[in-house]
Amino acid sequence: MDYGDKLFWLSVLIQRRYAQICVEYDLTPSQATLLCAVKDEPRQMAYLAASLGMTKNALSQLVDRTERRGLVSRASSEQDRRVVMLGVTPAGKVLGEAVFAETVKHLPDVAGNLDADGRRELERLATAIVDASGVSASTSS
DSSP: OOHHHHHHHHHHHHHHHHHHHHHHTTOOHHHHHHHHHHSSSOEEHHHHHHHHTOOHHHHHHHHHHHHHTTSEEEEEOSSOTTSEEEEEOHHHHHHHHHHHHHHHHHGGGGGTTSOHHHHHHHHHHHHHHHHHHTOSTTOOO
């Protein structure tokens, strides 16, 4: 297996584990990711589409489904009424925080066969990749 193959299968392992966590909360992985992205502060829809790698239309459909469940709500920006902000409802915040905590706790299970040095190295590399991507949770919109 070459490097690309290994990254592909690592992606499959991560997605499979994440999907298992999402099922426990009766969420699709896309809904869970959306809740995690807005659990701490409202975000611009355009920012969310770009950072989640979705078209604006696909994001709108996801938001529609999640909004019908009472987990998110849209509002116009106070600074620019043309800008649509997405935030969580109280129920969405509780669910988003729970699924995020569970993910942070159990997603590292995919690296369970690594020794402590290997886990630290994977953490260092993952941090570098995420930081370089510009999509970390600390990025403001």
